[in-house]
Amino acid sequence: MKRDLLKVVNLTKSFGGVRAVDEVSFEVAEGEFLGLIGPNGSGKTTTVNLITGYVKSDKGKVFFKGKDITGKAPYAIANIGIARSFQMVRPLYQLPAFKNIVVALRSPRVMKEIRGGKYGELDDIAIDLLEDVGFERDSFVPYKLASALPHGYLKRMELARCMALRPDLYILDELFSGMSMSEVAATMFIIEKMKQGGKTVIMIEHRLRELFRVADRVLVLNFGRKIAEGTPKEISESNEVKKAYIGVEVELA
Ligand SMILES: Nc1ncnc2c1ncn2[C@@H]1O[C@H](COP(=O)(O)OP(=O)(O)O)[C@@H](O)[C@H]1O
Ligand SMILES: [Mg+2]
Structure with missing residues (x-):
């Protein structure tokens, strides 16, 4: 058991x-x-x-x-x-999608693991996570402001944000x-x-x-x-x- x-x-x-x-x-x-x-x-x-x-x-x-x-x-x-997603999404609307994920990556829990990373490393990890939930990597979508994203993308961004917290x-x-x-x-x-x-x-x-x-x-x-x-x-x-x-x-x- x-x-x-x-x-x-x-x-x-x-x-x-x-x-x-x-x-x-x-x-x-x-x-x-x-x-x-x-x-x-x-x-x-x-x-x-x-x-x-x-x-x-x-x-x-x-x-x-x-x-x-x-x-x-x-x-x-x-x-x-414990990472939770919200039924009613509440992203940081004024930030690009990938920066919403960077905010989660900056939690002490994650920073313990990736401390000393190269400049821009968090951005790369964030974009990888967004790609995992279906954001097209070679498009502008990960760089769009959250306020400009359709609802389905915001829901998937919620999942990426949870995954970021490991x-x-x-x-x-x-x-x-x-x-x-x-x-x-x-x-x-x-x-x-x-x-x-x-x-x-x-x-x-x-x-x-x-x-x-x-x-x-x-x-x-x-x-x-x-x-x-x-x-x-x-x-x-x-x-x-x-x-x-x-x-x-x-x-x-
Ligand atoms: N912040 C709140 N203030 C007042 N009533 C609330 C609040 N949150 C939930 N409720 C009420 O509590 C009950 C359960 O809601 P909720 O937990 O959202 O249900 P579910 O997620 O199963 O749809 C509902 O009657 C809802 O109206
Ligand atoms: Mg509910």
């Missing part, structure tokens, strides 16, 4: 009268690929915000590599090895939303490579067909509560999960 990389215990958060996250507990083992699904408003993003320090919990604990990291600031969490855990929040079909297919190829490379990933995704292809285990939230947990096959056959999705246009893969 591999050790738990992340352990979440009884996480709870209310906004006014809404219990966005309600006593949620789960673990992610090293090298595991966990899918996190649930209807809109079921508390997925809030769960990610609680883990990564963007929102303070009312109750509950987050452990990473056995250490209590509850309530730590987002930069501290990134620096100990994290031990990736949390991807609806990475595919707003991408074209061909962008989804190309990004899925990267996700499959990450899985083959043994990366630990929590992936929030509405495209269940794609998600179920890579997920080892799937956790389902509904109204802030964990209502099911199991293999993609178990989840796609669960009546309780189907009930939670009634009225929502999803086809359980």
Whole structure:
């Protein structure tokens, strides 16, 4: 049995009268690929915000590599090895795409490894990372201001930014939303490579067909509560999960 990389215990958060996250507990083992699904408003993003320090919990604990990291600031969490992408992209719009990646490369976590690099080395690494997520290398695209990039590029830049941090855990929040079909297919190829490379990933995704292809285990939230947990096959056959999705246009893969 591999050790738990992340352990979440009884996480709870209310906004006014809404219990966005309600006593949620789960673990992610090293090298595991966990899918996190649930209807809109079921508390997925809030769960990610609680883990990564963007929102303070009312109750509950987050452990990473056995250490209590509850309530730590987002930069501290990134620096100990959790990288998250944002469902609603928030790039540095006034910077060129590759400089957005350089900012991530400048985190203490990465600089420890590439200290003493040659002038311009970070720019080169950033452009390589953008090429990995499908930015055409011999074009002007990596040099364009983030504000001039189409949404699908910004979503893929989010993934490159996460990869730049060389994290031990990736949390991807609806990475595919707003991408074209061909962008989804190309990004899925990267996700499959990450899985083959043994990366630990929590992936929030509405495209269940794609998600179920890579997920080892799937956790389902509904109204802030964990209502099911199991293999993609178990989840796609669960009546309780189907009930939670009634009225929502999803086809359980
Ligand atoms: N900052 C916030 N202030 C008030 N309510 C919020 C805030 N963030 C989320 N919520 C509410 O919490 C619930 C869960 O939202 P969210 O975590 O974004 O769900 P999901 O990501 O599953 O769609 C929703 O009812 C949402 O309106
Ligand atoms: Mg969300």
